[in-house]
Amino acid sequence: METHLQPTDLKNDTLLRALAREPTAYTPIWLMRQAGRYLPEYNATRAKAGSFLKLAKTPSLATEVALQPLERFALDAAILFSDILTVPDAMGLGLYFADGEGPRFERPLRDEAAIGRLAAPDPTVELRYVLDAVRETRRALAGRVPLIGFSGSPYTLACYMIEGSGSDDWRAVKEMLYSRPDLLHRILEVNARAVTDYLNAQIEAGAQVVMLFDTWGGNLTAAGYEEFSLAYSRRVLGALRREADGRRVPSILFTRGGGVWLDAIAASGCDAVGLDWTVNAAEARRNFGNKVALQGNLDPAVLAAPADRVREQARRVLDAFGAAPGHVFNLGHGISPQAGVEAVAALVDEVRAYSMQIRKRRP
Numbered sequence: 253m254e255t256h257l258q259p260t261d262l263k264n265d266t267l268l269r270a271l272a273r274e275p276t277a278y279t280p281i282w283l284m285r286q287a288g289r290y291l292p293e294y295n296a297t298r299a300k301a302g303s304f305l306k307l308a309k310t311p312s313l314a315t316e317v318a319l320q321p322l323e324r325f326a327l328d329a330a331i332l333f334s335d336i337l338t339v340p341d342a343m344g345l346g347l348y349f350a351d352g353e354g355p356r357f358e359r360p361l362r363d364e365a366a367i368g369r370l371a372a373p374d375p376t377v378e379l380r381y382v383l384d385a386v387r388e389t390r391r392a393l394a395g396r397v398p399l400i401g402f403s404g405s406p407y408t409l410a411c412y413m414i415e416g417s418g419s420d421d422w423r424a425v426k427e428m429l430y431s432r433p434d435l436l437h438r439i440l441e442v443n444a445r446a447v448t449d450y451l452n453a454q455i456e457a458g459a460q461v462v463m464l465f466d467t468w469g470g471n472l473t474a475a476g477y478e479e480f481s482l483a484y485s486r487r488v489l490g491a492l493r494r495e496a497d498g499r500r501v502p503s504i505l506f507t508r509g510g511g512v513w514l515d516a517i518a519a520s521g522c523d524a525v526g527l528d529w530t531v532n533a534a535e536a537r538r539n540f541g542n543k544v545a546l547q548g549n550l551d552p553a554v555l556a557a558p559a560d561r562v563r564e565q566a567r568r569v570l571d572a573f574g575a576a577p578g579h580v581f582n583l584g585h586g587i588s589p590q591a592g593v594e595a596v597a598a599l600v601d602e603v604r605a606y607s608m609q610i611r612k613r614r615p
Contacts, residue, residue, distance in 0.1 A: 261395040262460075267328045268398055271461065271502040271524050271545045273578035279570060279607035280328035281600055282400070285586035286321040287333050290555075290593065293320050304349050308334050311384040318389045322397065324593070325600040329397050329461070332389060332454070334382050336404030336465055339446050340413045342378035343370060353417070360416030362424065367435050372446035375453040382450075383457040390458035401459030403450050405466035405507075406443035406484035413439060422471055429480065436480060444484045448491045455493045455501050463504040463526070464488065470509015477513055482520060489521035504547055508585055518544045529584030533572035537579075545578040550599070552583045555591035559598035566602040575610040 262268075266280040287294055297317050301307035308314060318333040337355050341347035346358030361367050373379060390399050404412075412418070414425045414436075428436050451462045469481040489503055506526025510517055517525050518540040527536055527548035536546055554565045566581075573579040581603045587596070 262398065263395050264328060264397045267580060268460065268499070268502065270578060270580050271504070272500065273545050275577050277608065277611065278604050279573075279579050279581050281581040281603045282327050282329040282331065283321075283587050283596070284331075284583055286325075286327065286331060287317045288587055289589035290587060290591040290596070291320055291324070292593075293317075304335075305347070308338070309381045311381055311388045314385040315388040315392050318385075319392055325597060326604060327397065327600060329400050330389060330393055331400040331463075332382070332386055332402060332459065334385065334402070336402070336409065336467075337412055338379060338382055339373070339403065339443070339450055340409055342373035342375075343413075343442075343446070345413060355412065356417045357413065360424075361413045361439060364432075364435060367438055370439060370442045372442055372449060375450045379450060379453070383453055386454050386457035386459055398460040399458060400461045400463055401451060401454035401457075402463040402465060403447045403454075405464045405469065405481065405505075406440045406447055406488065407472075407481035408466050408468045409443050409447070410436065410439045411468045411471075413443075422468065429476065440480065440484045444487045448488045451488070452491075452493045455496050458496075459501070460496070460499070461502050461504065462492065463506065464522075466505065466507040466510070469507040474513065477507075477510070478516065481507070482513070482516055486520045502545075506547070514540060524578075524580065526582070527584065531584075533569060534574075537573055537576070541576060541578055545580060546573065547580040547582050549582070549584040552585055552588050552591070555583075555587065555595045555599065557595065559594055562595045562598045563602040563606075566599050567606050570603065570607050570610060575607070575613075581607075 266276050270276050270280050294317050297313055298307050301313050314333040318330050321327055322330055337347050348356055350356050411422055411425050414428055415422055464485055466481055469477055472481060485505055492503055502523035504524040504526055505517055505520055505522040508528050511531040514536060524545035524547050527546060529549050529551035531549055533549055550569050554562055
């Protein structure tokens with residue numbers, strides 16, 4: 253059996269305490285896609301791997317890139333280097349990446365018989381390379397900061413599985429939703445089992461926080477969001493392993509475009525709600541800050557601006573959230589390849605320094 257570090261060996265548990273809405277000396281920060289193309293060392297490792305999929309499927313290289321941002325910036329967490337589409341790839345849909353076009357599936361789910369045959373993979377077999385990356389990354393961190401594991405939400409995975417690629421309007425998904433909702437529910441039921449098993453396996457392998465990325469839940473109507481997205485995310489959250497290494501394993505649910513449904517998201521069973529940049533942070537804090545922790549929500553485009561403007565915008569976000577416990581600073585979505593390394597350095601520095609100042613001023 254894998255031997256994990258004990259809680260006392262975690263040198264920086266600021267993120268875990270913030271997710272538990274406990275007081276912290278400063279606001280912890282990590283960034284969605286913090287290991288990515290804006291870093292020259294990431295691009296060098298990816299070139300060495302030969303392709304994104306080879307990079308993601310080689311645990312030693314995945315570990316290498318997961319740690320790269322921590323060597324540059326005083327971040328409060330590492331996140332597993334992987335991709336949300338590893339799960340449908342393990343279901344046999346044939347994931348590949350076309351140059352300049354993003355991820356694609358060779359066999360999208362359009363046929364009723366294929367949907368009927370769909371089955372949740374065994375993560376210890378078909379996704380063992382991900383679990384090996386969790387274990388290697390956790391060992392390499394040596395208790396420096398917590399490790400975040402993740403998955404796409406059942407609905408977001410279904411969007412790619414049905415459409416076969418990214419989309420502006422998700423036409424094939426919507427056609428199935430309105431014409432054959434039974435087929436979509438069948439896919440979502442399998443996805444919910446797969447995501448639950450996958451995240452629990454990541455926790456068993458050493459992930460100390462898990463996050464559900466519901467990237468495309470915001471393309472639904474209010475009723476559709478409850479029926480096809482949140483209901484299945486809720487099912488996953490309710491079945492997650494809650495403790496490892498003698499400490500609670502918190503969960504984060506992020507729905508891009510979900511600002512109008514924050515009340516329902518906050519009641520889903522997650523420990524923290526991710527906010528995109530369209531959400532009024534001060535209002536979210538007033539309405540939900542006593543129920544869940546909140547994560548976010550700087551506009552990622554800010555990181556293309558000069559350092560002084562980045563610092564200014566960081567202070568605005570921190571002022572909106574205030575000094576009360578339960579805020580994790582992050583972007584409102586993933587970091588862009590166009591982000592400046594100096595801008596990210598300024599952001600991380602400003603969040604640490606300014607959030608400490610806010611706490612000192614608090615009566």
